Amino acid sequence: MPLPRAILFDLDDTLIRAYAQPEDAWRRLLHIFAAHLDAHDAASIEQVRLAIMEEARAFWSEAAAAAKWRLDIPGARRLSVRRGLARLGRPDDALADRIADAFTEMRRQEYRLYPDAHTTVDALRAAGVKLALVTNGAGATQREKIERFDLGHRFDHIQIEGEFGQGKPELAVYRHALERLGVAASDAWMVGDNYEWEVVAPQKLGLCGIWYDPFDAGLPAHATAKPTRVIRRLGELVE
Ligand SMILES: [Mg+2]
Secondary structure, eight states: OOOOSEEEEOOBTTTEEOSSOHHHHHHHHHHHTHHHHTOOSHHHHHHHHHHHHHHHHHHHTSHHHHHHHTTOHHHHHHHHHHHHHHHTTOOOHHHHHHHHHHHHHHHHHHOEEOTTHHHHHHHHHHTTOEEEEEEOSOHHHHHHHHHHTTOGGGOSEEEEHHHHSOOTTOHHHHHHHHHHHTOOGGGEEEEESOHIIIIIHHHHHTOEEEEEOTTOOOSOTTOOSOOSEEESSGGGGGO
8 A cells, every 4th residue: 555645643552552451450450459449359359340440431431521531531540440439339439549540650650652653653754754643632641651752753743632622533633633734635544543533533534544453353343434454563554
C-alpha cells in the first residue's frame, strides 16, 4: 500500500503501551491491598477485581459519562473502585480512593513506548509524510506522556482532547487535524487501536482506517466497518 500524504496517529496503546490488558494490572495491585480488603486468597482477590472491572465497564460504556471522565481518569478510577466495593457489600470510600490512586500510579510507572514507535514515525517523516498526533484525554496527562517519550518534535501537529475541546470520535477532531496538516481526507490514514475512533469514525470522512491490533484480539463481534488494513506492529507501516 503506497504511503499517504498524511497520517494521524493515536497515542495511548498505539505509540505507547498505557491501558491495555488491565486484568493483570488489577490483580497485581489488589494483591498489595489484600489485607485491607480482607481478601486472603487468589479467589477473594479475583472477586474484588471482577466487581471493580464490572463497574468500570458499566461506567465507560455510557458515552456522555465517558467523554466527561476521559478528562479525569484518576477520578473515574476512584468512582469505579468505590462502586466495586459497594457492590460487594462493603463500601469504604477512603480505602477505595487509596486503591484507585495506587492503580493510577502503577499504570503511570508502567507506560512503555512500543519498541518500533520512534523508528516508524521517523521513517514516515523522512519519507515526507505529514504527521499528527490525535489523542483523547486531559491536556496535562497527555503532555506528560508526550514529553516523557520524546514524541513532541516528531509531529507536525499535536491535538489533545482536553485542549481542543472535543475528542474522538467527533468528526470535527479529524477535520481539524487534516486542516492543520493541509491534507484532504482521501490522502490520509488514521492509525490506532480503538476500532470506533480509528476505523469507523475516520472512514466516514474518507480517511483510511488502519487498525492496530498488537495482541491479536480480532475485530469486535458487532463490527460493521472493515478496517482498510490491520497491523500487529507499527513497523509494518514502513515495510
Ligand atoms: Mg488508543
